[in-house]
Amino acid sequence: xxxxxxxxxxxxxxxxxxxxxxxxxxxxxxxxxxxxxxxxxxxxxxxxxxxxxxxxxxxxxxxxxxxxxxxxxxxxxxxxxxxxxxxxxxxxxxxxxxxxxxxxxxxxxxxxxxxxxxxxxxxxxxxxxxxxxxxxxxxxxxxxxxxxxxxxxxxxxxxxxxxxxxxxxxxxxxxxxxxxxxxxxxxxxxxx
Amino acid sequence: xxxxxxxxxxxxxxxxxxxxxxxxxxxxxxxxxxxxxxxxxxxxxxxxxxxxxxxxxxxxxxxxxxxxxxxxxxxxxxxxxxxxxxxxxxxxxxxxxxxxxxxxxxxxxxxxxxxxxxxxxxxxxxxxxxxxxxxxxxxxxxxxxxxxxxxxxxxxxxxxxxxxxxxxxxxxxxxxxxxxxxxxxxxxxxxxxxx
Numbered sequence: 326x327x328x329x330x331x332x333x334x335x336x337x338x339x340x341x342x343x344x345x346x347x348x349x350x351x352x353x354x355x356x357x358x359x360x361x362x363x364x365x366x367x368x369x370x371x372x373x374x375x376x377x378x379x380x381x382x383x384x385x386x387x388x389x390x391x392x393x394x395x396x397x398x399x400x401x402x403x404x405x406x407x408x409x410x411x412x413x414x415x416x417x418x419x420x421x422x423x424x425x426x427x428x429x430x431x432x433x434x435x436x437x438x439x440x441x442x443x444x445x446x447x448x449x450x451x452x453x454x455x456x457x458x459x460x461x462x463x464x465x466x467x468x469x470x471x472x473x474x475x476x477x478x479x480x481x482x483x484x485x486x487x488x489x490x491x492x493x494x495x496x497x498x499x500x501x502x503x504x505x506x507x508x509x510x511x512x513x514x515x516x517x
Numbered sequence: 518x519x520x521x522x523x524x525x526x527x528x529x530x531x532x533x534x535x536x537x538x539x540x541x542x543x544x545x546x547x548x549x550x551x552x553x554x555x556x557x558x559x560x561x562x563x564x565x566x567x568x569x570x571x572x573x574x575x576x577x578x579x580x581x582x583x584x585x586x587x588x589x590x591x592x593x594x595x596x597x598x599x600x601x602x603x604x605x606x607x608x609x610x611x612x613x614x615x616x617x618x619x620x621x622x623x624x625x626x627x628x629x630x631x632x633x634x635x636x637x638x639x640x641x642x643x644x645x646x647x648x649x650x651x652x653x654x655x656x657x658x659x660x661x662x663x664x665x666x667x668x669x670x671x672x673x674x675x676x677x678x679x680x681x682x683x684x685x686x687x688x689x690x691x692x693x694x695x696x697x698x699x700x701x702x703x704x705x706x707x708x709x710x711x712x
Contacts, residue, residue: 331582339579343587347594354598361605369608448616455616 370430370445374414377432377441378404381411392510399510410435416445417507421499424448427457429500431507438472442504447496454496464490464497468504478505520645527649533626534657534697535704540626544658545693547617551674554662556610557617558655560599562648565627567595569647572635579636588631589622596621626654657700664696 329335374385381404391398400416415431425448432440442465444458456462467488478501479485482494489497533539540561547557571591579587600618603611611618621627630650635643666672669687671679686692 329578329580331580335580336583340583340587340590343575343579343590347590351594351597354601358601358605362601365605365608369612 370416373430373443373445374402374404376443377414377430378402378412379432379434379440381406383408385414392513394506394510399507401511412440413511415507415511417503417510419499419503419506421495421502422447422449423454423493423495423499427496427499427503429503429507431504433508433511436472437474437508437512438470439468439504439508440470442468449493449496454490454493456490456493457496457500462490464488464500473505473508478508520641523642523645524649527646527651528653528656530708532653532657532704533650534654534661535701536708537626539629540624540654541697543617543620543624544654544661545690545697546620547614548658548662548665548693549669549688550666551659551662552610553613554658555655556607556614558651558658560603560614560618561621561624561627561654562651563599564592564595564621565630565651565654566644566647568592568627568631569635569643570640571595572631573638573640573643576636584636585628585632588628588636592627592631593622626650660700661693661696664700665692668692668696 329339371386378385383403383405385402385404388403390401390403392401393399397418399418402414402416403410404412404414412432412434415433416428417431418426418428420426427447427449428445430443430445432442434440442459444465447455447457449455449457457464459465477485478487480487480489480494480497480501482489483498485501487497487501527533531537534541534544543557543561548554568588568591572588575587575591596619599621600611600615603618604615630646634646638646663673665687666674668684669692671677684692687696
């Protein structure tokens with residue numbers, strides 16, 4: 326088998342064929358995995374809702390309501406026990422992440438206190454920004470049981486009360502931004 | 518038994534991590550636990566095997582001057598396939614490894630084998646070379662993950678055998694370098710004896 330000469334037309338043809346084949350193959354795999362990925366994400370969301378809320382006995386996912394904020398939508402999942410509101414899980418986001426958007430699930434009690442926070446999606450740097458996930462560092466624990474009324478949701482560098490992750494100011498700032506967005510929307514009529 | 522030599526070369530004598538020091542970025546990054554190490558190792562093995570197969574089959578159609586971009590496109594496609602499949606069927610593992618999967622593209626081990634071996638050798642040799650290199654890589658990550666999980670969190674495969682925390686240092690980045698250094702020392706000792 327003689328090697329193809331590196332002429333201009335040969336290079337163009339071979340690169341075109343390779344990239345075309347690769348994109349067709351990727352499109353096919355994407356279609357194939359679309360449904361399972363959606364199912365996995367749904368399961369992760371349900372788990373996050375359970376984690377950030379106190380005990381409840383309704384179906385928060387069926388009572389979901391939306392509030393439009395900053396050209397995007399926040400999703401609210403109210404949790405009730407015997408028809409009494411015990412907390413709300415809010416799917417919130419920030420566009421200020423170090424690389425791409427960050428999605429959080431924030432659980433807020435009826436009086437505005439933050440119950441728990443779970444990171445749903447992020448693309449931050451491994452080993453630095455990903456420390457905002459629970460279990461990787463104690464960063465997220467400092468929000469538990471705090472009421473933003475008397476707990477300034479900004480990092481200390483910006484005059485707030487949050488201890489940022491070392492060397493990860495941007496991700497910490499973004500995290501606070503997402504939590505703040507959820508809290509503000511909740512206080513502005515999200516607490517049904 | 519010629520193929521056994523191709524396999525054994527990557528698995529032991531020219532082990533990517535312990536001897537060639539290739540692909541250290543994912544090696545040091547993900548090996549905080551055994552399961553992470555195995556997951557990353559197997560994902561890399563799959564990419565390595567598929568890219569070696571495609572490169573060796575396509576080698577006569579690829580002009581020399583554009584071979585590196587061609588290899589990168591092939592490798593990146595398979596990495597994306599792995600990422601999508603893992604996201605769909607192993608979401609738990611994907612949560613842990615997801616950030617590191619795209620890094621397989623820049624793992625010099627994969628491009629290195631495509632360039633140095635698969636583009637010059639036959640189909641069967643390339644398959645065995647990929648399997649040897651891939652499993653050697655997985656084995657290295659397994660040992661490194663094992664040492665770090667045992668010392669760092671006092672558990673193995675998630676089963677805790679001490680109460681409380683382990684030596685935190687070994688979960689953190691410096692622990693990865695220390696553990697890797699000692700493992701390389703042991704590996705060199707064994708290699709010297711058999712040589």
